[in-house]
Amino acid sequence: MSAARVVGRDVERVDGVEKVTGAATYTADLKFPRLLHVAVVRSPHPHARVLDVRTDRASRAPGVRAAASGRDFPFHTGIYLKDQTVFATDRVRFVGDPVAAVAAETPEEAAAAAALVEVDYEPLRRSSTSSRGSRRGRRSSTPSWGGTRSSRGSSRRAGRTSATT
Secondary structure (H helix, E strand, O other): OOHHHOOOOOOOOOOHHHHHHOOOOOHHHOOOOOOOEEEEEEOOOOOEEEEEEEOHHHHOOOOEEEEEEOOOOOOEEOOOOOOEEOOOOOEEOOOOOEEEEEEEOOHHHHHHHHOOOEEEEEEOOOOOOHHHHOOOOOOOOOHHHOOOEOOOOOEOOOOOOOOOO
């Protein structure tokens, strides 16, 4: 349809009736045979070391087909900068950071099994503002990037002149 035929006029949406009546089908409405449901275990801490993640009890729970943690997926992913892991491997950096997941036959079984995952944390000091986090001498919350923060907060690469050590 050309712009001249629609500008300034009401145009009926092709899917409008289905959406406003609740008859439209969305991805969440689709059901497949042998579909598994996943529950994610998330960090309650804003910044902490992950000392250990134990999924063995969750793996043996009724209906569970798989349980995984950062130990199972140590790969780094990302679109432009491969700096993220599927699950936290060594530390969590925000409340809700994914630590593990459980796949089960029903959502209820997945949630019950996720509650059986045991995670040991060592809470770390956090910065509540960007100005505190970028102070001279503060360690980066992303130590795998290979540097410390300068007085302006940008990460410095090892081998370059840095204001901090």
